[in-house]
Amino acid sequence: MSNTLLSSIYYPSDLRKLDEEQLPQVAQELRDFIIDIVSVKEGHLGASLGVIELTVALHYVFNTPDDLLIWDVGHQAYGHKILTGRRETFDTNRQLKGISGFPKRSESEYDAFGVGHSSTSISAALGMAIASNLKGEFNKQHIAVIGDASIASGMAFEGLNHAGVTDANLLVILNDNAIGIDPSVGALKNYLTAVKNGKNHKQNNMIKSLNFDYSGPIDGNDMFAVVKELKRLQKIKGPKFLHITTIKGKGLKQAEEDQVKYHAPGKFDAKSGEIHIKSEENLAPKYQDVFGLTILYLALKNEKIIGITPAMPSGSSLKFMMEALPQRAFDVGIAEQHAVTLAAGMATQGMIVYCNIYSTFLQRAYDQVIHDVALQNLPVIFCLDRAGLVGEDGATHHGVYDIAYLRCIPNMIIYAPLNELELQNILYTAQLGLAQPIAIRYPRGRGQIPGWQKEHFGHYKEIKIGKANKLRSGSKIAVLSTGTIGNNVITALSNIETSDLVAHYDFPFVKPLDENQLHAIFSHYEKIITIEDGTVKGGFGSAVLEFAAEHDYKKNITILGVPDEFIEHGTVFELQQYCKIDVKNLETIFSSKSK
CATH class of the missing domain: 3.40.50.970 (Thiamin diphosphate (ThDP)-binding fold, Pyr/PP domains)
Incomplete structure (x- = not known):
């Protein structure tokens, strides 16, 4: 990448040194960079490709990170990450100990607000804008970029409703591509389609009715049109709303044509766009x-x-x-x-x-x-x-x-x-x-x-509510699992020499618990181990502890599960290892408890 414009851009301050005429080249290189890496490392593709021009324009026009930029959900923030100091680590995206797939405050000062779920951007940006006014920072910009699927959520409307009666310096940018992960639905989608088609454009504009300075729709994949409009809006105070239209997957033909599949396509050929098909023969179903x-x-x-x-x-x-x-x-x-x-x-x-x-x-x-x-x-x-x-x-x-x-x-x-x-x-x-x-x-x-x-398939058996199942007999320890993590227990017990000492019970019902089975377990076994793929605080293990306390059972009880912390990203296997609920860790735990 030595001869490219992107190779010289580490932060938005570098981007702002370029002439405006060079920005389309930056956009093309950024798009190619994302395609090259995501084709091999996987991740969310289509959303980021659709907003490349907007991403470049925002960091070119506004003085980020002093001006605060919030991406709703964050699927579309790959370009933002690459332009804000993370280009050289972008190949670690979504991998264990690598950068997050979503904006994250602890990762960069350019990530003004941590996101991952939809429809939070307007409320968060409004909160920041009101705080800026209270601090006397009246020239600070606060920008929320939200999609047409996310803006239909109730919380987004709550934020719009409040913002319209404030003097907050807030810019809401509606990235309208008619699709979230699946195609957008509902009456608001139909309204936005009518606006894009020239209907309801001047009269009956619901955003203007909420006291926003409304502009658009404009082509969000037209770099110069977006830069021009952002520069104009930069000078306007109060709540503003820019409606842009973009194409999800822009720049990769297959991603434009199959926007659902290419939201997160897995591995694919960067040049042809063809997804590498994994054989599903002899695989268990999803x-x-x-x-x-x-x-x-x-x-x-x-x-x-x-x-x-x-x-x-x-x-x-x-x-x-x-x-x-x-x-x-x-x-x-x-x-x-x-x-x-x-x-x-x-x-x-x-x-x-x-x-x-x-x-x-x-x-x-x-x-x-x-x-x-x-x-x-x-x-x-x-x-x-x-x-x-x-x-x-x-x-x-x-x-x-x-x-x-x-x-x-x-x-x-x-x-x-x-x-x-x-x-x-x-x-x-x-x-x-x-x-x-x-x-x-x-x-x-x-x-x-x-x-x-x-x-x-189609051969059904009625399940008795509240019933646990004994899967394996043992003489000393009872392992109580709930859910599919029990399969790790089954494998681990089949691999250890002292397995005859360890019984295994499947508790599919966390509520109601099978108390008859629990009385039998606590009466018979010296040690109890619970395991779940949920938090150890307040989960299945806690329910077993409550039962033991209520009935005055004084036994050695070990609770395995997700520790009391936010678990970051990595493969499921890597994260199970971290939580010590993978097969190898369970083998070690069961063997040591058997002594």
Whole structure:
């Protein structure tokens, strides 16, 4: 890269030394740089490619980091990272001890606010702008870049509603590409499409009605148009709103044509754009597909079954039901609170509602789970995909808190299947007439049974609520696991010489606990070890400790799981090693406890 413009840019101050006419070349080199590295190292591709011109223009026009720039969600911030001191370490992106895939305050002063979930940028930037006014920093700029999928979320509107009655020096840039991870949905998407097509442009502008200085839409992939408009807006005080249109995946033909697949395509050929296809022959199914195929099978036999997801039809595999039964499967956009209460409303009318939300995103609807579902004891079926450690997305996306934050809620059943067979069985059981809500948590990635679909699909067995299962006998130690991490226990015990001393119990129900089984375990074994892929504070192990305290069992109890800290990014295997819940660490722990 010795003869390129990008090679001389370490920070935005270097970028600002260039002539404006050179910026398109910088954009092309930045785009090529991202494609070259992500094609090998993987990561989020399409979102960053779409905003290259905007990224260059923002750092060229504004005086970052003194001017504060916030990227909503952060999927689109790769170009930003490369221009702000991280070009030479960008190949470590999303890898263990490398840079984060999302903006992160502790990583760079240019990352004004840590992000990873949607729709936080406007509120955060407004808070900064109000603080600047209070400190007398009236010329400071505060910029929030938010996508058309994220701006439809309630929190974004809360921020807009407040900003419109302030004199805060806030610039909201709407990056409108009509897609989040999946295509954007809803009435607001239709409104924005009408604006882009020249309808509702002058009259009936909802952003102007909120007291913003509105401009646009302009072509966000036109470098000179974006620079010109940012320079104009730089001189205007108060709340401003710039509507730009961009193409997700811009600059890579395949990424433009298949924006869903190229959001995070895995490894691909940097020149041709062709994705390196991994053979799925003899592989176990993805848990998300077990959910998606099972719920469709059940829904075809039961007309009361409804599917709901907030903006994740592909990631959750609800897409199968949405394609086959579009009147009964709903993508409600990035709106977890709405998704939960919508499900509650449907449940009051006798519908059987499977509400599929990633574990980390259900956190955003905690009040609705308590107030609208559990308090009224409505039998909503929460399907928590991506539970446990999720890998390279890191701290913002790990689903390690759900056991702890759900376990304290009255009426809530919590179930974690050991494998895909148990997942399909609980999905089947849940629609047989449960009288209370249930949360079914399962991980990202693949299961354990390569022949699942051929041998087991459609062959259902009703699960008895609250029942634990003894998987292995032993004389001295009882290992109690919940969920798919139990497969690490199974493997570890098969590898150690003292395995005859160690019993293994699968506790798929964290709530209600199988107290009869626990009484038998505490009466028989000297030592108890619990293991989970959730936080050790307040999780499954804590529930076992509470049981022991309540019944005055004084035993040696060891709790294994995710420690009381935010776990960063890395592969799931590397993070399990860090938490000491991988197979090798378990072998060592079981062997030492057996002595």
